[in-house]
Each structure stands twice: as C-alpha cells, then as structure tokens.
Amino acid sequence: DRVFDVRYSAHLMDSFDIxxxxxADYYAAYRRFMAETRDPANIITFKMKPxxxxxxxxxRILHGRTAFDPMTGHRLLxxxxxxxxxxxxRIRLLGGKTRASTA
Incomplete structure (x- = not known):
C-alpha cells in the first residue's frame, strides 16, 4: 500500500475507533510522524514583514506559527x-476566457 495523503490537524483529532x-503500531507511527515534523531538517522558518x-x-505542507510576545509589538494574521x-x-474558467480572448 502507498500513502497518498496525510491529513493532520491537532485540533480536529478525536478518539480512534481502531x-x-x-x-500499538498506530501510536508508534504517530510518534515517528511527530518526530519528523519537529526535525530541523524538515522545517523552514522565516519572519514576514508587514x-x-x-x-x-x-x-502539501504542514504549517504553523512560533510563539509571539505581545509586549514586543502587534501581530495581525x-x-x-x-x-x-x-x-x-476558477483556473479552468479563467484559462478558457484567456484562450478565447486571444483567438
């Protein structure tokens, strides 16, 4: 079997009916997955400008934010x-209009 997607959202996790x-295999795999998400080799960090x-x-990507100290400024996300x-x-529709207008 091949894995095609991993859909992970900690706040949507529920109890498992397995x-x-x-x-035991599930939790071993889960621990390994969580370790991979925290491995610096798999993390890109950057600070955005206003x-x-x-x-x-x-x-295609797991994403998150690092801690923010509200005493250092304002954050609007x-x-x-x-x-x-x-x-x-929408892409197909716009592509069709673009092709029709250039014909």
Whole structure:
C-alpha cells in the first residue's frame, strides 16, 4: 500500500475507533510522524514583514506559527481557505476566457 495523503490537524483529532491489535503500531507511527515534523531538517522558518503574504497548498505542507510576545509589538494574521474544487474550476474558467480572448 502507498500513502497518498496525510491529513493532520491537532485540533480536529478525536478518539480512534481502531482494533486493539493495531493500536500499538498506530501510536508508534504517530510518534515517528511527530518526530519528523519537529526535525530541523524538515522545517523552514522565516519572519514576514508587514504587508507580506504567504500562499501554500494546505494539502502539501504542514504549517504553523512560533510563539509571539505581545509586549514586543502587534501581530495581525488573517487566513482563509479555498476549496480545491472551486480553485481548480476558477483556473479552468479563467484559462478558457484567456484562450478565447486571444483567438
């Protein structure tokens, strides 16, 4: 079997309804996965400047923020999600208009 996606969101985790026979293997794999997410070799850190924006594919990257001391300044972070189907549809639609207008 091949792994195609890992969908991880700590705040959406729930109890697992899996057989006792695989529970130990699950937790061993989970510990290994968490270790990989904290390995400096797998982490890119950068400080954004006011007005900068970052865009990423939420299915391709784990993301997070480091601690912030509110006594050092202000922090405003706005986020939004775009449904993949909606995004792909918009790209196809815009691509079609672009091709039609240049023909």
């Amino acid at each position: 057989p006792d026979t695989v529970m 007005g900068e924006m970052v865009v990423f594919d939420n299915r 706005k986020g939004f999600y775009v449904d993949r189907g909606e995004f792909d549809s």
